Amino acid sequence: MAVQQRRERERSERHRLIISAARELAEAEGWGAVTTRRLSERVEYSQPVLYSHFKGKDAIVAAVAVEGFGEIAEELRRARTAQASPRAALGALADAYLEFARAKPAVYAAMFVREIDVEFGSAATPAPLKAAFGELLGAVEPLAAARNADPEALTEVFWSALHGLATLEEGHRLRPGAHRTRVDLLIDLVAAGT
Known part of the structure; x- marks a missing residue:
């Protein structure tokens, strides 16, 4: 159970990190600058990892x-x-x-x-x-x-x-x-x- 809880906690932290990075980027440069590529670079996770959390930019917004x-x-x-x-x-x-x-x-x-x-x-x-x-x-x-x-x-x-x-x-x-x-x-x- 501890391994599953750790994975869920890590997933929740990644989810939160993606949202925070999108907000920061949008506030600094506007929503046009928020792309899955830029977000994946910013949070240091691959685009497939982003897509495992969100279907795309619209879902992040x-x-x-x-x-x-x-x-x-x-x-x-x-x-x-x-x-x-x-x-x-x-x-x-x-x-x-x-x-x-x-x-x-x-x-x-x-x-x-x-x-x-x-x-x-x-x-x-x-x-x-x-x-x-x-x-x-x-x-x-x-x-x-x-x-x-x-x-x-x-x-x-x-x-x-x-x-x-x-x-x-x-x-x-x-x-x-x-x-x-x-x-x-x-x-x-x-x-x-x-």
């Missing part, structure tokens, strides 16, 4: 995305729960979301921009994705009643607006000096009536 959802869920939870009022929690969560997108653009792109074979909004949705949405919902839900709004629909609209801000800011499509004004306006819109 999906693994990075799922890992990113787990990370953003934790960051959103910390931001949300550190505030006493629902409005302050929504603002802190918005700031944490946008900071995550700014600090980890390649991971954010894997999560939301690149096409990945991961289901959203269904029973098959991976737990980290559900957790991230749950944190968004946790911040919006206390404010939805004052608007007489469906909490999940309002959360989706809020999330869409955050994503739009993150994407447009990353692409330098918005005025650089107006970030705080935009975020405050979004919080005002979602929290209207509270």
Whole structure:
């Protein structure tokens, strides 16, 4: 049994190493630079070893995305729960979301921009994705009643607006000096009536 456990541990470590190398390379040079050849050189394993863990680059991107959802869920939870009022929690969560997108653009792109074979909004949705949405919902839900709004629909609209801000800011499509004004306006819109 000890040999089998060691092999499973080594396989898990290789799996983790491949994901980490893909993230590092994507953050440094963009997703176009992430190839199985470059990854195999970086992690010092042959391409067949990479393919024993992932079917190809798309599967690696999906693994990075799922890992990113787990990370953003934790960051959103910390931001949300550190505030006493629902409005302050929504603002802190918005700031944490946008900071995550700014600090980890390649991971954010894997999560939301690149096409990945991961289901959203269904029973098959991976737990980290559900957790991230749950944190968004946790911040919006206390404010939805004052608007007489469906909490999940309002959360989706809020999330869409955050994503739009993150994407447009990353692409330098918005005025650089107006970030705080935009975020405050979004919080005002979602929290209207509270």
